[in-house]
Amino acid sequence: MLVVRKIHGQLIEDFRADEASRRIAAALGYDRIRVYPRGSEWVRIELLIGDPLDGEVPAPLAGRGLSVSDVEITIARDELGNPLRQSWVEGPxxxxxxxxxxGKSVWCYSALAQLARLDDVLIAGSDLSGLLLGRPYVGTRHHEWQATGSADVExxxxxxxxxxxxxxxxIRxxxxxxxxxxxxxxxxxxxxxxxxxxxGLLRLASTAPVEKGQPKMREQLLALYGRLVSEGxxxxLR
Known part of the structure; x- marks a missing residue:
């Protein structure tokens, strides 16, 4: 770790800029640096070796019997490899x-695996592919709350x-x-x-037949989605 005094007019962003940080790290013989403010005139520079994210990053599973109200879900790792966690109850x-x-699907697999393990969480929803939902949940309490595949938009x-x-x-x-x-x-x-x-579901719904006098299927889906997002x-419901 280094503590460096800024010259007159220099900002912490001058150290954090991509090109500047790479040049500083290379000059010092390290892979990367991380810069923090230290008072008004100084910065603290952490010297980093290697990439803790270069490889598989497992997500820990909560112990049995815990409540989602008391558990934080690991959603990412920072550049030092430290876990970043979020409460699913308090989160948006x-x-x-x-x-x-x-990596979208891998992230979803990780988050849902942590959530599905908790007895007071129900994984519900819609999945045209049937890969994220559906087959992984066959035989579980979650499956009846899931719709998968493209054969039946209704x-x-x-x-x-x-x-x-x-x-x-x-709500009532x-x-x-x-x-x-x-x-x-x-x-x-x-x-x-x-x-x-x-x-993709909306595109499929745009051509789905509906009974005479009923809103188009796409509009029905959007209305339901809007209510879940705004009131859930x-x-x-998350």
Whole structure:
């Protein structure tokens, strides 16, 4: 570790810039550096050897009998290899996006494996591919709350209708002076709603037939999705 005094007019960003940090690390004979402020005139430079993320990074599974209200899920590792954790009860809804083969599915497998192990979590949702949901959950309590495959768009719509109905029931049953649920158990689980390939489902729904006088299937799906996103948090849906 080094403690360096900045010259007049120098900012910490001057050390953190990609090219500057690479040059400093190379000049000192290290792989990377990490820079922190230290007062108004100094910076602390940590000298790093190797890449702790160069290889498999396992995600720990919570012990049996623990509650999602008391467990933090490992969602990433920082550049030092330290785990970054998030409470799924306190956290917001999550959107996963990225280029093909950038690791989205692997991240989802890791997060869902940690959550599915908890007795007070229910993994529900829609998955056109049937890879993230469906087959991995056959024979479990989660499976009946999942719609998979592209053969039956109505099954995906009906699953979202069921989730919205569950959400409405929970909201009606909120205790007085409470605006959300924060404690869960096996009979009243936190519901993790996974919408895998939702854009593909919308494309498929745009040509799906509906009964005369009913909104188009795509609009039905979007309306249900909107309700889950805007109202689900208070009801214990993520």
């Amino acid at each position: 809804h999550v959107c996963i996006q990225g280029a093909t083969r950038s 099954a995906h719509r009906d699953l979202l209708v069921r989730l919205v109905a569950e959400m409405d029931t929970r 049953n909120l205790p007085p002076r409470r605006d959300k649920f924060t404690r869960f158990h096996a009979g009243f689980p936190l519901i993790v709603v996974v919408l895998e390939e939702f854009a 948090h208070k009801a214990g």
